[in-house]
Amino acid sequence: MLENVDLTKKMSKEEYDNVIEELTINIGELQRKAWKMGIPIMIVFEGWHASGMTDIINRFLLTLNPMGCDLYTTGKPCYQEELKPLLWRFWTKIPNAGRIAIFDRSWYRRAIIEHNSKGRADKDMSKCLDGLTYFERQLTDGGYLLIKFFLHISKEEQNKRYTSLKKKGIPLFIVEEEEQEYINDYARYLPLIEGILERTDRASAPWSIVESDDMNFSTIKILAKTIESIENKISDVENERKLASGKHNESCVIPNIDSSILGKVDLDKSLTYKEYKKEKKACQKKIAQLQYELFKNRIPLVIVFEGWDASGKGGSIRRLAQKLNPRLYRVTPIGVPTRSELAHHYLWRFYNEIPEAGHIGIYDRSWYGRVLVERVEDLCNMHEWKRAYREINEFEETLANYGTIVIKFWTHIDREEQLKRFKQREATPHKQWKITSDDWRNRDKWKLYLEAADEMLQKTSTSWAPWTIVEANDKYYARIRILKTVIERIEEELKERGLQ
């Protein structure tokens, strides 16, 4: 993509002054329109060192209303960022509906620096690029407009600029050790970057190569391209909305799941109180020890609890956490999303909450809400929840690739047991707050939830994040089953990684 670019393009000061004002008015109008329509926009600036990115971004920025946009400068990760997967840094920065986020260098630069320069295996870089592709596809599928610019200059021009910068004494901002190679070895990086640009140039998020020898020309090209992209996006969204308002009742064919997984669960398993007490003590002690192994080895652990209302998720989580160090674990209950969460891609809130390396994140309900409650209660449309199986698998794959252990429990009870527990709750004064009309309403939709859970278990049990179905009619049995599964899985993983 970079080979035959004509780098001689120029624009005079007069020409620039003539068009800049008009384009500024133009982009201002589009920004307000996108804001009203709730279209989130991400604009990525990548390019060679000394390609003039800083000045170009400033010129670009000044055409926008600062009320609706954010600039993120991507540099070396800080300590906290190093303890999370690469994409976390960018997921947490995606704009909410209507805003524009501008990335002054991005996941591409970081991927190159962190997965290539350090002499890692090619496989690692390739996996990383898969992750970036997931990220971008998930965003554009979710309604985000993604505009990507690569500022291109020739090696000769770069050298000329280095000399002139040096003369002027302007400090270079990202002269971290790790970037030295990229800064100084244009020839080595040319084919690498070429390959990455080709691999990540997709119809829904294409690259624009910007000839950057002349700053007037490149600024105008970027503005014009941005205007064109926003205009197209706006008209796409308008068309979609027209279409959507035409047909209201989306029909959804529920697949005939002959072999229901949950139908076969043996719910009669139980433990006596004495057995439970003894096992619990031993398991808790073991988990407390394993926690320090995870910490020492910087392995993050994600434990997901999904299951019926009143199936004992909360109680199990308390027993799991009882002997843990509170500095190393966090229980994150997932409830109704806030307004700000609704204004982002649905995975955003979960990326925000992933545990640091060495820490444990325990989730009382989770990202699976998308294919459970949101599906059953029509809180998202069919395309969205159908797409979510793949998105969730990719999300968990991203975690696993970073080294995270992902454990998922479905606590399973039958309808009779649930009824018994609901009634118990209603009869106990300090437990009444736990049971609301929502719970009874959900109960009426048992069959729909069962179908949803069954499909979820089938489609999201992966080698890197398998489900464990917990027979939970007996609380003692369920709790011990959970504790033991956690222990086994951690021990397995430590062994596999040669750490035990």
Added chain:
Amino acid sequence: MLENVDLTKKMSKEEYDNVIEELTINIGELQRKAWKMGIPIMIVFEGWHASGMTDIINRFLLTLNPMGCDLYTTGKPCYQEELKPLLWRFWTKIPNAGRIAIFDRSWYRRAIIEHNSKGRADKDMSKCLDGLTYFERQLTDGGYLLIKFFLHISKEEQNKRYTSLKKKGIPLFIVEEEEQEYINDYARYLPLIEGILERTDRASAPWSIVESDDMNFSTIKILAKTIESIENKISDVENERKLASGKHNESCVIPNIDSSILGKVDLDKSLTYKEYKKEKKACQKKIAQLQYELFKNRIPLVIVFEGWDASGKGGSIRRLAQKLNPRLYRVTPIGVPTRSELAHHYLWRFYNEIPEAGHIGIYDRSWYGRVLVERVEDLCNMHEWKRAYREINEFEETLANYGTIVIKFWTHIDREEQLKRFKQREATPHKQWKITSDDWRNRDKWKLYLEAADEMLQKTSTSWAPWTIVEANDKYYARIRILKTVIERIEEELKERGLQ
């Protein structure tokens, strides 16, 4: 406060098991009640090393509903945190209405480590403690419940525990170099801590000393104390609300400001376009250079723009930013607060937005909204905006103590000029969006705004953050005045600090 504490208090396992359940039910109810009433709660745990804080916090945490609380472990600041004043780390973590934030060590520990151990001057520690007092008073004045525990053990007990911990091989989490002294020199720190506890033990945020030789006893004491504090707070708030619903029309006596500052401004000052062009170019070049001086010397700069609608704030900001490096400045427009912002102390959103050391934060409207629009439009009550003068001065003092240069502009025009500009906007298609019925409404309240602005200028012009009133009937004159003031102020500060 620590001298005569009886550290021999104990509680048997049976006694503990008897009361813990009841207290858990009790605190659960209070948590839900505080949530419904929108009371934000902060609980601070401080204490000696090896006082059992980790385990006690975990026990405490398990009595709460994780849906409504957050635990923050305070350790060594990361790189980003070092680039902001100490209190920024805690301001950004204050809970929103109804939630509980628990601090596993807090601003106290950090103050001791960062302002005492490094052999700094006593004056520095004293200033820092002033800052902490501002922080806590602002919070409790703003309706926050603040509960502070100091876990106390004797030197002998501490030594015993060190030996036992060492035997068990449990890793110590905060054995950063900087904490070694605190960990090992009980005797040296005893009087220091005693002094700090006494100085910061105020009626609205008192300390509870917790005898921590026995973990059962201390857990129960903490729970009981927390319950008592929340109960008291709830009944206080109930009483306040009853009182408030009784008298609706708060009368506010506007002080008779004989010597109106704004009445004396000479608005006839002007510049020709030619003069403007020339001056602008020179000033912008100078500011771009000074920006790098600030960056090199890690000095943060805050520039506040307040002033009448259509007085040219936006245009001035654009000229100010035109030649700056976008990586080093950010324009933050302050608009209507979001729901989440409304659910916090009003200073919270501004603490979130302060610039890093070496960066420039430019504010298009600011924290002064409290004493301008919020005062005039009755968006807060009289006590709140009257209190805000002091709070704002303290906020800016906190910034200045950290080394921040604070520059504040009031862009002043007269009513006729505003009318002319409003009409111009309405007549220009691409500027129409800038003028709304709100602007006309605000214009009708000119006199009220004038009074508010006058009082603000009088009460918040401090030696560390003086106001500059900009004669802005002539745009060219105003812009150059602003650019020059910024240059002068930066140069002065650099000189004063011996950097130029």
